[in-house]
Amino acid sequence: MAELRELSRLLRELDDQMITCMRCGMCQAVCPLYAETGREADVARGKIVLLEHLSLDLLKDPEGVKQRLENCLLCGSCAAACPSGVKVLDLFLKARAVINGYLGLSPAKKAVFRLVLTRPALFNRLISMASRLQGIFTRPADDLLGASCARFESGPLKDRRFMPLARTPWHKQTPELNEPAGPGDTKVAFFPGCLVDKVFPDVAQSVHKALGHHGIKIYLPARQSCCGIPALSSGDARSFVQMVRQNLALFAGGDFQFLVTPCATCTATIKEIWPMMGDYFLPEEKEKIAAVAAKTMDITQFLAEKTSLEPPAAGSEPGVKVTYHDPCHLKKSLGVHAQPRALINANPDYAFVEMDEADRCCGMGGSFGLQNYELSKKVGERKLQNIIQSEAGVVGTACPACMLQIIDMVSRSNSRVQVKHAVQIYAENLPS
Helix, strand or coil: CHHHHHHHHHHHHHHHHHHCCCCCCCCHHHHHHHHHHCCHHHHHHHHHHHHHHHHHHHHHHHHHHHHHHCCCCCCCCHHCCCCCCCEEEEEEHHHHHHHHHCCCCCCCHHHHHHHHHCCCCCCCCHHHHHHHHHHEEEECCCCCCCCCEEEECCCCCCCCCCCCCCCCCCHCCCCCCEECCCCCCEEEEECCCCCHHCCCCCCHHHHHHHHHHCCEEECCCCCCCCCCCCHCCCCHHHHHHHHHHHHHHHHHCCCEEEEEEEEEEHHHHHHHHHHHHHHHHHHHHHHHHHHHHHHHHEEEHHHHCCCCCCCCCCCCCCCCEECCCCHHHHHHHCCCHHHHHHHCCCCCCEEECCCCCCCCCCCCCCCCHHHHHHHHHHHHHHHHHHHHHCCEEEECCCHHHHHHHHHHHHHHCCCCCCCEHHHHHHCCCCCC
16 A cells, blocks of 8 residues: 555654664653653653654554654654754654554544635635634633633533634635735735634734835735644645645745745744645645745744834833743744744833743644643643743733633633733834
8 A cells, every 4th residue: 555655664764763863861851741741652752762662563553653643742842952853843744644644534633624624715614604603602701811611511622711713804804915016115925824814813913014014015815725734733644735735826926025924833834844745745836835935934033034123212111011932833943032022022012021931832732732631731831830920911922822822821820911922012012
């Protein structure tokens, strides 16, 4: 079978990486899951050792390998700390794709990824319907953050505080844009991402306001697809490839200099994971992916490096204390950490304070937080304590998934701390 041949090829690639691994334990020192469980199997070194021992009969026990590979936040802490440069994240994602391709997806995941996420128009219609019906199953839980909780004491949302779906998503507020650019004008493509579009449209509004303030022209095509990382993280390479191709049809060859997104995960996916999965695409598609990836920037990086941020007026009174959480995919994968802080510091209504362990994972991990809530919550509670100890009234970040996790932690603790995207904080001080 093709899947078995691919799995064998991946094992050979894994063997090469295992030779590089020195078993030094640096990944153990930074792994947020290991800090909570103490299990060697939860850390990159442990997974590599397990795979090494299982490699001879891996084809006989793909379920065992799958369980070990999926018990991971994919935060990249291990790869960022590895002195040998082992590309753990790359291997884990590819291994998930191959193993799940061999075993098959669950009916629920197959329906979500292949019938919904790969069909943007249908996805939008279903979310619009869900936003109108969500009041039946949820109720308000927090007047400051706007979080909700489940009305019923059962189901996957029973213990969570979560943000409701937006009544009017961004794609309804601004279906599409293609502003003409004159000589000397900078033009960007805007990729809001699913969570910003459907849960945090205020973040997209802030992006729009900030770009307009700096005279940046915007290309916003309608019916954008998901970046594909939820499907790939679950091992569905087929749906991932389909979503990438849908987005390439919208963005490849466009007359813009940069593609910007306010989602750290989308940024890292387009810039790093799309090219990394090049073996799944045709040669001409790989060229298009490389071109789009080269143009892609996080919105905080773009504003900090490609525009002139206006510093606070001299002598202005310090405002509300604000701290910042570094999204894993932004700092550890892309090295972007000073830029969002620069945006926050450009607003004189805030006084920035650094929290301890600002770059430690918040515990969300995409679908990991949905499937392993208790463990995800333990990781998040450490982040919450660092936020509280900073004595900040606002915590900023640059990832909507991190916003969801932090809102859950803060709301359940009744800490009365606001959670905002860094671009929202920056845009607040700009003239309307």
